[in-house]
Amino acid sequence: MWAADWTLTCEKTNFVETGPYSEAVYFCRRLADTFPDARMETFGTSPQGRPMVALVIGKAAPGKPTLFIQSGIHAGEIEGKDATLMLARDILVKGKHKDLVRKARLVIVPVFNLDGHERTSPYNRINQNGPASMGWRVTAQGFNLNRDYMKLDAPEMRAMLAFMRQCGTDAFMDNHTSDGGDWQFQMHYDVPRWPSQPASLVALSEDLNQSLAKKLDADGWPNAPYFGGIDPSHPERGASISPFSPRYSHGYAAVTDRVSVLVETHVMKPYKDRVLSTYDIDMRTWEWVAAHAAELTKARSSALRADAGAKEGDKLVLSARTSRVARPWIFKGWKYTPRDSAVTGAKVSAWTREPVDVESFIRDRFEPDVTVTLPAGYVVPAEWADKVAPVLGLHGVQFSRTQKARTIEADVTMLLEPRFPSTPFENRFMPAFKTGPGRRKVTLPVGSLVVPVGQRAMRVAAQLFEPQGQDSLLAWGFFNVVFEQKEGADAHNLEPIAAKMLEADPKLKAEFEEKLKDPAFANSPSARLDFFYRRSPYWDSRLGVYPVLRASGALIKELLPS
Structure with missing residues (x-):
């Protein structure tokens, strides 16, 4: 059914199309059956009965970190599936990157949101430039999996967290496509380095963040942090990066003491470029994990030991915020030419293909x-x-x-x-x-x-x-x-009790008289009675x-x- 020469649908169609989930399962199974360095794991079942599969490349060993790469959590944003399958093929079929396999194990989940992936249509992502047909953002039950990491409502998420722990995940990647405005940047990424994380992991994450910027530049992919807040008509006014809470994939990785990368290719770039740039950032992250294997495993082990030693009275940063500290930054945009719209009665954003590099600034530092x-x-x-x-x-x-x-x-x-x-x-x-x-x-x-x-x-x-x-x-x-x-008081029963309370308690009477200075309270019989009900023994404690x-x-x- 699928190509014997290991080509994917995306390659056979010059990246106009992407294959169904069955292609990804077949590809993983065939790789696992053919090469001893690989095995396919089935770790759950979607609500519509599809198997949740992963491809594991390399053997676990002490001091050898595991990089877990996940794609298709939003199934319309699917370049990560094709990119990681191509990477797996290059490792196993073409024999590339053998030194990396020895130094760092790779776990690939080609599609997380399986049922959403199969709800395919050319109309699922109005803002997105290809493929010709893509999956749907949420699951068959309507859950956005990238909001479910803490509450765990979706069966897919419950299976995923168990599998991630089983794999001994040290570093994590989540492949997405962005939404938003238009600019030259092909690739956006976010590496958590927040004060809510252990300091040793923040230092390593900062190194990874800088490494990715340099490597992507060298690979020819214009890139930027995953920024927000840019004014298209005044980009010189700056941009900022926001920390993510643990409902999100890489926010959850942060509170579980893992180094992580959120990948966001630019939605308006051609699908081929989005696949190839995702391949490169996934590859570059794997290289970094392999090169820092000893530091990463040591830092994570140290962080987990420190967490296990937490005690009463210790301070914990529960959440972070973007600081006001800014650094110079070149915004690589297009010439902004908003146009009048008869439909909206207002200006609509539009850009030419004339590149414009603007001296701006970005806030990408964080504080408790x-x-x-x-x-x-x-x-x-x-x-x-x-x-x-x-x-x-x-x-x-x-x-x-x-x-x-x-x-x-x-x-x-x-x-x-x-x-x-x-x-x-x-x-x-x-x-x-x-x-x-x-x-x-x-x-x-x-x-x-x-x-x-x-x-x-x-x-x-x-x-x-x-x-x-x-x-x-x-x-x-x-x-x-x-x-x-759950219970209430009828006025004719509560009013005599309230009168006795007023008579018996001078402090209560003084408090009530003070409240009467508020006209809204004074003019509300129900509020006046509620004042006494809440202070009576009948109130639900x-x-x-x-x-x-x-x-x-x-x-x-x-x-x-x-």
Whole structure:
């Protein structure tokens, strides 16, 4: 069915077309059956029943890092599939790069979003220049896999994380196509080097970042960091790079102590150039991993040991932000010639093919945003365990279950002023809220989860449980029910109680009179009654209380006596 001479559909059609997923599976199986240095792994099944396959090239060995290259997480952005299959063929069939195979193992997932890949159409990516027909951005269940790394709603993602851990992944790449404006740059990339990562890995990532820029220049590919914020009419006003949260692939790689590269070829460039430039950046990254094998494995092992030694009171940068520090940068654009539109009634962006190099600047340095003081661990009451434990297991987060019930007085996090969006995002309603301290009597039944911070997956655990985490379980709506008021008070029953409360408590009366200075409050009978309901013994003491406890070492010892 497929070519016996190892050519791919993209090559046979001069990169006008790309092949179906069955071609990628056939290609991987044939390589694995033919060459002893390769094997094909099936590590999951898509919701529509397709096998999730990977090609592993090289043998694992102590001190030998593994580079994991993933393509097709957004299945319309598919040049990574063809590029990595071509790379695998060059390694195995043509015998190239044997020294790299000895120094660094390669794991290739040609297509992550299989079902999306087979939803093929010429109309799936309006902004994209080829191939003639391409897959769809999201899965058959409608999930954007590149927003799912923390919440793990998609079965494909659950299979992928297990496989990545099984492979002992040290470095990670995710191949994409960009969206956005038009410019000369063929290739964009992002190498996380944020203060939320271990310093040793940041230093290595900085070296990789600079190496890729030089190598891509030498390969003839105009390249730039994966920037945003550029004004096409005033590029001299600069651009910036933003850090990514762990819902994204390379953001997740960062919190799992892996060096990583996000690849974004330019959407308007021909498909052939996008495939070949992806081949080159994947190849150059593999070269770097092989050349830095000892440093990389040592730095990652050291980072994981440090995470395992984390203790109560340690500071952890939970998220980063772009600093105001800028450096000179040449923006390689095209002449910008916006035109009037009768359709929109406004200007529409347009460019000629006249190259314009603009002296500008870019902000590509980072500083801490949210920093937390770590507890000794996190405690999840047993009633939430069935919802939380599977997610922890898939992330490799270690936990224990309590053997005795306890009722304790505990510091809790109060969730205040919650707001919800009007539409879902990734099948969830993500709350916005403020936090404050509280004190409550908390019951911890048998089977409550105790998650120590001192473990290799410490950074993931903190991201999941800290209320300020951008992709915490709380942020993704796992605990939305705690915002819901389940009981109410009728005015004719509450009003006599409120009157007695006013008469009996001078401090409460003074507080109420102060509130009456607010006209909106004073003119709202329901708000006035609610003031007393919230302070009465009838109020639900669990409403707005974050159920996960930030536990001290003393509490953990009490819950898990040795």
